[in-house]
Amino acid sequence: MGVVGCGVGGMAAALALARRGHAVTLLEAFAAPRPLGSGLLLQPTGLAALKALGLDEAIRAAGARVDRLEGRDTRGRRVMDLDYGDWRPGAHGVGIHRAVLFDALHDELSPEGVEVVTDARIVRIESLAKPVLHDQHGRVFGPFDLAIIGDGAASTLRAAIRPASRAPIYPWGAVWTNASDPENRFAGALRQVYHRAEVMSGVLPVGRGPDRAENQVSLFWSLPVADLDAFLDGDFATWRDQRLTPLWPEAAALLAERNDWAGFSRAVYRDVSVGRWNRQACVLIGDAAHGTSPQLGQGANLALVDAVELAARLDRDLRPTAVVVRAWQDQRRRHTGVYQLVSKALTPLFQAHGAFWPLMRDLFFTPMSRWPGLKQLGVLLLTGALRLGRFPPETRP
Structure with missing residues (x-):
């Protein structure tokens, strides 16, 4: 298996596959892999995926427990008040520095047999049915049974797999x-x-x-x-x-x-739209497949779940790789699609010029979010657990 990108999704995919006995080569564009960004909030879904990777306890020990989300305006009015306990007693998220999460994943790669190749910016994909990857130095990697492209929302390889994809930058x-x-x-x-x-x-x-x-x-x-x-x-x-x-x-x-x-x-964030995530035995993962605004804070969580569920599906489904990947994608889009849609709908309520959108927020969103039933739906969104269909055992929060 070949994995492109040393981000959360790429490393999680490499680790999940290696622990299931696959030979994995992870290709990273930078000479020294490094995390980008500051903090992130791991939801119960992301923590479930980390548990499947054997890393949840270390992450909990390094991070900070988060029990609720509070938002107020400059007039002191409570705009948002979501408590994890309204979803499930004892439920919580974990705030974590990106570098700490990065190190936790990266430190496990070599001991699990993942071959990590740095300074390998992939510039061309050859033979999508049995992918061969070419880097900027002319080096050739593969052929692979599957190439997993996890190079982020600003992916340089997305168009090679889905030429009609779009990824405009959020304003x-x-x-x-x-x-x-x-x-x-x-x-x-x-x-x-x-x-x-x-x-x-x-x-x-x-x-x-x-x-x-x-x-x-x-x-x-x-x-x-x-x-x-x-x-x-x-x-x-x-x-x-x-x-x-x-x-x-x-x-x-x-x-x-x-x-x-x-x-x-x-x-900077992108609104990624690609249709199908795969083309033959090449597949996009994480933000490269479904990046969105950060309004719901789900990017890393969705990428972790992508990775763990893909590795599990490849293990238990004996059909051709392209068929298995397509089935995995159909299942995942019942989860990721919800968050892409809701994030796009909510973003203008919190990030927009003028008075219209905050007025809509104050008149409708804030009062409705306190109604019984709708408040629980809001908490379900926060936890990352809103999905059309059940979670498989590996990632059930």
Whole structure:
């Protein structure tokens, strides 16, 4: 098996396949694989997939328990209030630094026999029925029984598999940074503050940082992609003191010792639409197949479930590989399709210019989200467990 991309989905697929006895080669474009981004929220579905990989306990120990999602506007009104306990007693998510999750997956690859080849940017796929992969240095890898393409929402290989695919950039992105929260003021919840729909800031507890520092949080600030460069060229102290502090003084206090933008990273998201994810024995996985806005925070979780369910399906289904992959995709789209659709519908309520969308949010979404039944549906969405059909045993949350 050949896997392209050393992200969450690619590494999880390589590990899941290797642990089921497959020979796996993982090809990574960078000379030194590295995680991109700051914190993420692992939902019960992602944790179930990590349990199937034998990594859930280590991740729970390194991360921070998250019991609810809270969102309020600058007038103090509660816009969102979702508690995992409304889905299942004791249920929770885990905030984790991306680098910590990356290391947990990456450290298992070599011991499980995965061959990791770095500085191998795949530029051409030959013979889709028995894929042969060519990198920028002219090296050739394969042929493989299956090529799994997990090179992210900005995939450079997606068009080779699905020429009619589309992946436009969402108009809104974000900047992220990590900070220390020694008094654990932000423990237990993902908290967000909104000014209409034009400003959204959030703080997620992530537990241990990559340097093993404890009580870490990830802070994000949402803004239009077109403004990212100008924003990061601006004066840091002016933004912190004149924009973040009036909006959310407790979050601004996390950055009190900062003098500049060092430690901030930018995030850009894509709305990926590909139709079928596979073409013969080549298949897209994770954000390369179904990337969406981060509004529901499901990207890494869906990629983990993709990987574990694909490996399990390949083991128990003895039909030709292309047929098995198509069956796996049909099953997965009953899950991923729900989140693509709902994420696209919800995004303008929290990231948009003007007064219309926040008015719709305040008049309809917020009151309705408190109704019995609809509140439980909201929690079901949050957990990642909303799926048309049952989860297979490997990923049942």
